[in-house]
Amino acid sequence: MSSVQIKPRDADDLTTAERVRILAKTARFDPPAAKLADGRRELVGLSREELLAELAAIGQKPFRAKQIWHWIYHQGVTEFSRMSSIARPLQEELAKQFVIGRPEAALVQTSADETRKFLFRFRDGQEAETVYIPDRQEDRGAVCISSQVGCTLSCRFCHTGTQTLVRNLGAAEIVGQFMAARDSYNEWPSPKGETPRLLSTIVLMGMGEPLYNYANVAKAMTIVMDNEGIALSRRRITLSTSGVVPMMDRCGSELGVNLAVSLHAVRDDLRDELVPLNRKYPIAELMAACRRYPAASNARRITFEYVMLKGINDTPEDARALVRLIAGIPAKVNLIPFNPWPGSAYETSTRAAIDAFAQIVMDAGFSSPVRSPRGRDILAACGQLRTESRKEGPRA
Numbered sequence: 001m002s003s004v005q006i007k008p009r010d011a012d013d014l015t016t017a018e019r020v021r022i023l024a025k026t027a028r029f030d031p032p033a034a035k036l037a038d039g040r041r042e043l044v045g046l047s048r049e050e051l052l053a054e055l056a057a058i059g060q061k062p063f064r065a066k067q068i069w070h071w072i073y074h075q076g077v078t079e080f081s082r083m084s085s086i087a088r089p090l091q092e093e094l095a096k097q098f099v100i101g102r103p104e105a106a107l108v109q110t111s112a113d114e115t116r117k118f119l120f121r122f123r124d125g126q127e128a129e130t131v132y133i134p135d136r137q138e139d140r141g142a143v144c145i146s147s148q149v150g151c152t153l154s155c156r157f158c159h160t161g162t163q164t165l166v167r168n169l170g171a172a173e174i175v176g177q178f179m180a181a182r183d184s185y186n187e188w189p190s191p192k193g194e195t196p197r198l199l200s201t202i203v204l205m206g207m208g209e210p211l212y213n214y215a216n217v218a219k220a221m222t223i224v225m226d227n228e229g230i231a232l233s234r235r236r237i238t239l240s241t242s243g244v245v246p247m248m249d250r251c252g253s254e255l256g257v258n259l260a261v262s263l264h265a266v267r268d269d270l271r272d273e274l275v276p277l278n279r280k281y282p283i284a285e286l287m288a289a290c291r292r293y294p295a296a297s298n299a300r301r302i303t304f305e306y307v308m309l310k311g312i313n314d315t316p317e318d319a320r321a322l323v324r325l326i327a328g329i330p331a332k333v334n335l336i337p338f339n340p341w342p343g344s345a346y347e348t349s350t351r352a353a354i355d356a357f358a359q360i361v362m363d364a365g366f367s368s369p370v371r372s373p374r375g376r377d378i379l380a381a382c383g384q385l386r387t388e389s390r391k392e393g394p395r396a
Contacts, residue, residue, distance in 0.1 A: 045172025073229025076188030148208025
């Protein structure tokens with residue numbers, strides 16, 4: 001069945017006004033202020049400018065901000081008393097005013113395939129899951145980070161989508177997931193040069209839609225990419241979106257990280273069902289945004305994620321339609337065998353169907369790896385993340 005061709009709206013029609021609307025709507029789910037009950041301010045998650053301002057307010061010179069930034073993000077310290085380049089009286093003063101925190105690892109599970117899942121609990125008691133997926137051959141791996149507690153998109157095949165959006169995660173909570181995972185693997189100070197990074201890449205593919213929490217995600221990734229701290233290249237960060245088209249443009253121009261698009265269907269009628277966001281930003285508009293994404297090139301291809309659902313989207317006709325859809329885009333296709341979760345109505349495509357689908361895409365000149373499920377035994381695989389966090393009454 002061929003898709004109905006809808007002319008995409010002009011990009012200018014989708015930019016300023018839509019971005020303002022999205023940012024205003026998502027602000028209603030802002031995280032709580034990054035302060036403890038005793039009034040101390042959390043330093044993790046502050047921009048360089050904000051850190052300078054906080055220290056200036058207590059009479060400190062700008063060079064102190066650079067020192068503290070290095071200790072927090074390069075050395076990974078959580079106690080001012082370990083900052084050996086700072087005199088003890090100032091260490092004590094800083095400890096009275098500030099804190100260097102981490103999300104609490106309420107539960108840590110390690111799969112038979114060495115995938116590790118963290119249930120992180122934040123200061124207000126809300127929780128989100130983070131997964132570290134080690135490479136099978138090399139000393140490296142990806143940290144799959146959450147951007148929201150719950151999700152607002154309700155994608156039909158995704159376990160996270162069955163959990164109502166509770167709130168956005170703050171910049172401190174987003175970068176804190178990566179830092180806490182590093183704590184778990186004793187990977188401080190930040191590896192440099194030829195030293196291998198076990199936690200070598202970040203994929204914003206955990207709970208939530210990153211582009212519906214863009215301000216906090218962008219702030220966190222700017223901190224991660226800072227060369228005097230964690231120093232992770234933008235080439236080692238991938239943001240996955242279900243297709244929030246206006247924010248894709250902004251992400252490309254401001255962050256320039258790798259882009260992954262949760263596509264999962266090649267017809268609007270089916271994608272409307274599987275990914276309800278498609279009703280607002282249909283396939284034609286999504287593809288137009290991909291074509292203009294500034295960071296896309298043959299060296300940095302856009303990844304199209306495609307979950308393989310038995311009898312739903314896995315026919316040779318679907319594969320050929322996918323090839324036509326992405327023609328001309330520097331792209332690769334990740335085929336994801338559906339990962340079952342309790343209560344799901346879908347089944348995984350047969351291996352024969354997946355292989356046939358992959359071959360058609362590869363014959364058209366696109367890389368089409370079949371993702372090996374990782375961490376299924378601890379519900380850590382793609383689409384399986386979910387917590388018991390709940391909303392606690394209406395929000396103002």
